Amino acid sequence: MTTKIKKGDEVIVLGGKDRYDRGKVQEVRPREGTVTVLGVNTAKRHTKANPGKNVKGGIVEQLVPLPLGKVMLLCPHCNIENDTKERFCKNCGQGLATEGAE
Numbered sequence: 001m002t003t004k005i006k007k008g009d010e011v012i013v014l015g016g017k018d019r020y021d022r023g024k025v026q027e028v029r030p031r032e033g034t035v036t037v038l039g040v041n042t043a044k045r046h047t048k049a050n051p052g053k054n055v056k057g058g059i060v061e062q063l064v065p066l067p068l069g070k071v072m073l074l075c076p077h078c079n080i081e082n083d084t085k086e087r088f089c090k091n092c093g094q095g096l097a098t099e100g101a102e
Contacts, residue, residue, distance in 0.1 A: 023039045
């Protein structure tokens, strides 16, 4: 499955409990069809202390992947949603080339 969303892109969440939240893409998994967005869709996990591995116990927040269909690409120049197949903004016409893209 090919995807127009790449690592480092700014996206907006379209559904779920974090609807309309914005964040930067941290990881894209095209085979699973998921994307991990920084600061969005976090889950709390209770961990047990392990002194051998120097791990403290307590509640840890984890990022949970979102389906690709639940996020939309945002233009970094004008902050307008972009839902075209090409990687350029409809509003300002600038390309969406991101640094650090895979």
